[in-house]
Amino acid sequence: RPTGPETLASLGLQPHEKESSCSLRMTGGHTPVHGVYGRETELQTLHSEYARVRKGKLSVVVVQGPSGIGKTTLVNTFLSDLKKPGPTAEIPMILQGRCHERETLPFRAFDGVVDILSHRLAKFSNEDLTFVLPDGILYLSEVFPVLRRLKLIEHERYFLPPLRDPKELRNQAFRAFRDLLVRLARTQPVVMFIDDLHWADLDSFALLKTLMQQPGAPPLLLLAAARTSTDGGALGRHVVMRDLCAEMGGRTLSLDPLSDGSIRSLVSDFVDADHAPPARKKRIVETVIHEAGGHPLFAAELTQHLLNEDTPAPDASPQAVGELRLEDMIRSRVASLSLPSQVILQVVSVAADPLSQKVVASAAGVPLGSKEWETGISSLVHERLLTRQGRQATDVVDVYHDRIRVALLGALTPYDLQQLHKRVAVAIEEGDPKRTDLLAHHWLAAGEKERARHYACEAAAEARSKLAFDRAAQFYEIAVGLESDSGVRADLLRALGDCQASHGLVTFAADAYQRAADELGDSAQSVHLRHLAAEQLLRGGHMVQGLAILRGVLKQEGLRLARNHRSAYTSVAWRLLWLRLRSFRFNEKSTSDISAADNHRLDVLWSASVGLSVVDTFRANDFLLRFIILAMKVGDTRRVAQGLAFLGAQL
Template sequence: MLGRSVSPVFVGREEELAELREALDEARKGNATAVLLGGEAGVGKSRLLQRFSEQIAADGARVLFGGCVELSTEGLAYAPFTAALRQLVREQGADRIAALLPDGAARDLARLLPEFGEPSADGETGTGRARLFEQFLTLLERLADSHPTVLIIEDVHWADRSSRDLIAFLSRNLRIPQVLMVMTYRSDDLHRQHPLRPVLAELGRVSGVLRLDLPRLSRDEVAQQMTGILGSAPHYTSVEKVYERSEGIPLFVEAMLESGTDCTFPDSMQDLILGAVERLPEETQRVLRVAAAGGIRVGHALLAAVSNLSDLELEAALRPAIAGNVLQIADNRAYVFRHALIREAVHEELLPGEHQRLHARYAEEISKDRKLVPPGRAAVELAHHWYGARADVEALVSAWEAAKKSFMAFAYTEAVPLLERVLMLWDRVPDAAERIGADHIAVLEKAAKAAQAGGEVDRSVKFTKAALAELDETREPGRVASLIVHWANLKISKGKTGVVEDLRRALKLVPEPGRARGEVLMPMSRHLMLRGEAAEGAMYIDEGLRLARELGDRCLEADLLMNLALGHSLSGDVEATISTNLRALELGREQNSGRVMIRAIGNNIDALLDSGRADEALKLCEEGWQVAKRYGRLRASGLFILNNWAEALEAVGRWDEALDTVERALSFSPALRTRHHLLRVRADIALGRGEVEPLEAILSEIGVLKERPEDFVQDITNSTRLHIGWHMLRNEHSAALEVAEGILARPAQSSKAMLGWRLLALLRTVCDAAEVTEPARARAVREHAAEVAAHLSVAGPVAKAYKLTYSGDFDASAAAWERLGRPYSQAKALTRAAKAAALSGDRDGAATRLAVALPLAEGLRATPLIEEIAALSRRVGGVQRAQEPSELLTPRELEVLRLVALGRTNRDIAAELFISAKTVSVHVSNILGKLGVTTRGEAAAAAHRLSLLTP
C-alpha cells in the first residue's frame, strides 16, 4: 500500500517479532504450521506483520496476503484464500500456478478465480469441498518446495465458515517444512457466542499451532511512538496524559496526536477517531461516508459512480483524506481505510435514510456493471447492498443468486444464511417463485443439502422437516421419497435408529420402475444387509441392478454391486465378496467416480483382513488412501480407509501405529458414526493394555455403557464385545454374563462368520470365568451360544481360529493365530492352553507355553495379559525368561529412544516420526518405566550401557 505512515518509527514489539521469526524457523523444520496472533483493535497487529513480512521477504521467503472483510459473514466465501490466489496469479501467472497442481486440479480453483478456466463438472456436495481443501494444501506444499512460504490472513474474526474450516484443515494437515500460516484476530471482539471461539479452541490443541497475544504499549513505548510522530521528544506531562487516555493502544495514540498537542481530548474513543475525519473538508467527509457504506475497501470506479463524481472530482475530494492518513491507496485503483475502526466509526455516523440510500446506489451501480467489484464478488455484494437498501424483491433475487454461487464454490455454510434470507423475504414478494425459477420447497431442499454438506445436521433436519410438511405425497411422491432418503441419511449421521422404516415408506411412494425408485433401492438394500436381513436386502438388490442397467446408471449399479458384496461377506463367501467389489471398482474407474472407487477398496480391505491376508489388506490401505487424496475425499470416504487401516494394524499387533492412524483420522472431525468406528479400534487397544480410564471414556462416548440402541448388527456385535471386555477387565463376571445373555436374546445374530465366532469365543471366556460363582447362568449361556454356533458358517482362517478358541482347542488356535501373524490372539490362546495344561498336571507344558506367550504380550504392552501370565507362571513354578536388553522395548520405542539420546524434543521426534507429540510423550513414559530410570538423560545413558542403540 501507498500513503503516509503516521509513525515512521517501529516501536517495541521486538519480543513478538522474535517469536514470529522463531515460528518460521520451526516451520522450516516442519515443527510449526500456524501462529494465531490476537490483540485488541488498534493495538498494532497489522503493523507488526508488515515489519515481519518485510524482514522475511528480504531473507528470501514468499509472503502471501489474504484478509477477511465484514462482508464474509454474509456469504463472501474463502475471501482471504481468493486474495492470496489472486496475488500468486498476478506475480506468476495462472499457468505456472496450475502447473504446480495435479492434472485437472486447477479447475477446482476456477470456482474462486476465473483465471483458472471453467470449473470442474463434479458438483457432489460430499466431495467438491474436500477436494478444494486438498488443492489448497497441495498448492502450499508445492510452493514451499522452492521458498519458505508464509500465508498471512488478517482479521479472521470476520472469516466466513468455509474459510474457518479451511484454516483448521490446513493447520491440522500442513506437515511439511517451510510453510507457516499467521492469522490475526481481534481478541476484544470474541464474545461468548462468537463463531471463531471453537475454532481457536480446536487449533489450540493441534500440535504445531502457536498462540501469540500482542499486548498494549508500555509508557516508555508510547513516549517513543510520540517522539517518532512529532519528530522531537514530547513533554513528560503530554506523555502521561496520552498514555493514560490511550491505555497504550497505538491507534489511539496516533489519533490523539492528530487531534492536537494540547491534550484536550474528546470524551469517547469514537469521537477521538472521528476527529481526524471531521477536520477534513465537507466534500471529503461526504465521500468518506459513501466509501464507508461500501466496506473497508472500495474500487475507484465504483466509488466515482456511487458518489456521482468524475475522476478528477473524486481525486480532489479524496486527496485530503489520503494526506491525513484516513484512507490509503491499494492495488488495482482501490481505496482502503487505514484501519477498520476508522471505517466503522464513519459508518456508524450514517443516518438511517442515508444508509439505505447509499446501499441502494451501490446495488444499482454494481447491477449495471459487475466489473466494478473484484471477480467472483458481484453476487454477494449485490445481496448485501440490496438487503441493506430494504429492497425486498431485489434482495430476494440477489440472495438466491449468491446462494447458487456459494454452492458453485462449495461454500455451503455461506449458502445457508443466504437461503434463509430468501425464505424470510418470501412472503413479502408475491411472485417470488417466478422471479427465481424455484418454489418455496425447492429453497428448503437446497438449504437442507447445504446445511448437511456444511456439517450442520440439526439445521438440515429443520429444513427437511419443513419441506416434508409442505409437500403432498399424493401429488409429488417422488419428491417426498427423495426427501425421506435425505432424512434417513441425517438420522444415520446423528446415530438414530429407524432408518429402514423410513426407507420402506419411501419405497411405497415410488412403486413404478424409474430413477426415483432406484435412488431408494440402493440405501434400502444396504441398510437391510447391515441389519442382518439379508434375504430381503438381496431381493431389492436384484431389482435395483435391473433398473440401474436399464437406466444406464453405472454408479448406481456399482453401489448395488457393493451391497451385494456385503451380502456375500455376511454369508461367509469371501472370494465372492472380493470379486464383486472388484467389479464395482472397475465401474468406478470407468466413471471416474472417486466415491465408488474408495468404497470398493475399503470393502475389500475388510474382506482381505477377514480372510487372513493382512499384508494384502495393508497394501490396499495405502492404495485407497492415495485414491482418496487424488479425488479430494480424504475427509469423506477416505476416513473409512483410515478406519480399515487402523483395524488391520490393530489385528497384526502394530498397536502404536493403529493409534496414530486413529488420531490422524479423528483430526479430520469425522461424522459421528465414523468417529464411533474409530473409537472402537482405540477401545480394543485400551482393553488389551488395561487402560481403564481411557476405555471408560470411549465406551461412554459411543453409548456402550448405556446400551444405546443401534440398528446395524455389526455395530451391535462389536459394542457388545467391548462391553463384555470392559466388565471382564474389572473382574465383574456377573455383569459380563448379563451382557452376554442380552446379546443372545436378540432375535438375529450376526451371520458374518468372523464377527460371530469372535463373539462366541469371548462368551466361552466369560462362562469359564463365571462358572465357579454362577454355574447355572454360565451353563445356560453356553447352551444358548451352542445354538448360535450350530447355524454359523466357518469361512476363512480368521473365523476358523476363533472357532478353535470357542471349541477349547487352544493349542490349535494358537498355531492358527501364529500363521495369521496376530500376536495378541496367539498370546491369549497360549495362556489359555497353559492354564488347561496346568489343570491336567502338565506343569512343564504350561511353563513352555507361557514362555512363548510372555514376549508377545510384552511387545504389545498388554498389561492384563502379562499379569495373568506372571501369576500363572508362579503357580506352575515356571521361571520367567530373562529378556535380552534389546527386547525390553518395542521397535517404535527404540526409534523414539534413539532420538531422545540425540537430545531431540518431543515436538522434534513427533515431526520426524510423523506421529503426534502426545504419542511421543506416552512412548517416552513407557521407555523410562521399562528402563527403570526417571529422566531422559538417564534413559540415554542406559540405552548406551545396554547397547540398545547399536545398529
C-alpha cells in the same frame, strides 16, 4: 492557499500511497513516524518461527488481541524485514489475504492469497510451472477460477474426468491446493498471512484445516491476525479458530497493551515531529499515557487530537480529556474534511468490503478523475482514513482500519444508512454487476426485498458452483426468507439442505429438508424430502429422530423396518438365498423406461440403507438387498452396480 494533498493531486501525484502499511503515522500535516513500539519480543518470536520453516517445518502463529492493539502492524513489520535482501537469506514468497466482516466472497480468507499466488505463478517459466502444479489443478480452478489464467493447466497432462459429487470435487480441490503449496515450498520459503481471520467463513476454515493437516503439511509459515474472543463479533469464530490452531500444533501470540514507556516513546516521536514546545509536549505525553490505557491506536488519535487543538489550555490536566472516546475523535477529524471526502468515506464504510474506485465514485456522486475526486480521496489517503491500491478505475478502496468504519456508521441515522446502501447497490449494478453477493446484501439493507431475493438466489448458485457450501447456504437462507411462493421456497430449501449435507452439517440439512417437505404438503416430492432428512439424521447418529421420520416414509411406501435384529437377519438371509438361486441376470432397460414410482421407491430404499449403515448393519443390509433386487426387476443397470459395489465393500 492549497494544501499539500491538493497540490499533489493537481499535478497528478499521490502522497504517501506507497508507504508501508505497518508504519505508524500522524496525520493532519504531521511528519510520518515509522516502526512499531514495545513489540521487540514478539518480533523476535516471529523470526524464530520463520527459522523453523527454513529447516523444513510447518509453523502456525495466530497473533491475537483487541481491535487496534497493533496485530496487523506487527505482522507487516515482520514481513517487511523478510523482504529486505541479505547476503545469505532468500526472500520468501509472501501470500497475503484479509477477511472483512460483511464480505460475502466464497473462501474469503483465501481470495487475496490465491490472487497473489496466481500472479506469481503466471511469471514462472513453463518448466518451473510444470514442477509446482499438482495433478488436480483443474479441480482447484473450480474453487478459484483466477487460476485459469495459467494457460498451462489446459494442457492434456492435467486433464481429469469431471466429478459428479460436489463434496468429492471439493475434497479433491482442497488436496490439490495442499499439494501445490508443498511443491511451491520446495522452490523457496513460503509465508502466508491472513489478516482478520475472525471474520473468515466456515468454508475457509475447512480449507485451512485440510491444508495444514499432518502428516505431509506444506513446510510454510502461516500467520493469522485475529481479535480476542471477547472483542465484538469475533466471538462466533473464536472456538473454531482455537480448536483449529491446537489441531495444527500452532501457537498463539497474545498482544497486551503497551507499557507506559512504549506509549511515551510513541507519543514523544509524534510530538517531536510537530516541533511542539517542551511544556506542551510534556502535557500531551502525560495526558495520553494516562488516558490511552496502552492502546496504540487510541494513543495516536488522542495525540493528534491534542496537537490539533487551536487554543490548548495551559493548565490542561489528564482528567480534562477523560470523556473523549476514540470514535468521537475519528468523527471530529472526518468533520474537518471537505464534503466530497466525507461522502467518499461514508460510501466505503457502508460497503464494508473493498470496492473499485469506479463504483465508489459513482455511489458518492463525484466524477472519477475530476479535481473534486482526486482532492477528496487524496486527503483521505493522506489522513490514513482510506487505502487504495493505485489510481486505476478498477483499483480497490478500503477503510484504513475497522474502527474508522464503526465510528462513521455509528453516527448515521437509519434513513441515511438505507439511502447509502441504495446508492452503493445502484453503483455496483452499473459498474460491477457480477458481484451478486454484494448486490443481495446492499439491496436488502436498502429495503428492496424483491431485488435482494433475486440477487441472493444468484449469489447462492454461484457460491455453490464454487463449492463454497457454507456461503451458498447463507444466501439460500436469505432467499427463503424473502420468497412468498411456497413451491419456489421448497426448491430453495431443498438446495439449502443439499449445501448443508455437502458441508457435513447433517442436522441443519435434515431441518432444511423437513421445512421443504412442509411447504409441499402430502405430495410425492414431500415424501422424498423426508426420506432425505431421515438419511441425514441417521448418518449423523441421531437414531431416534431419524428412525421416527424413516418409519413414516416407509409406511407411505408400503414398507416397514424389521422389528428386531433377528427378523432383520432372517430377511437378509432369505434375500441372499434368493439372489443365489436366481443369479444376477436381468433385462436391462433405459432410464426413461423406468417408472417414476419405481425410481422413487429405489431412492427410498437406498436412503434407508445408507442412513442405517452407520448405526444398524443388519437393517441396512436388509434395505440394500431389497434395493438390489428391485433394481434388477426394473432393469436399472446403474443402480444394480451401485448396490453391488456397496454390498461388496461391506463383505
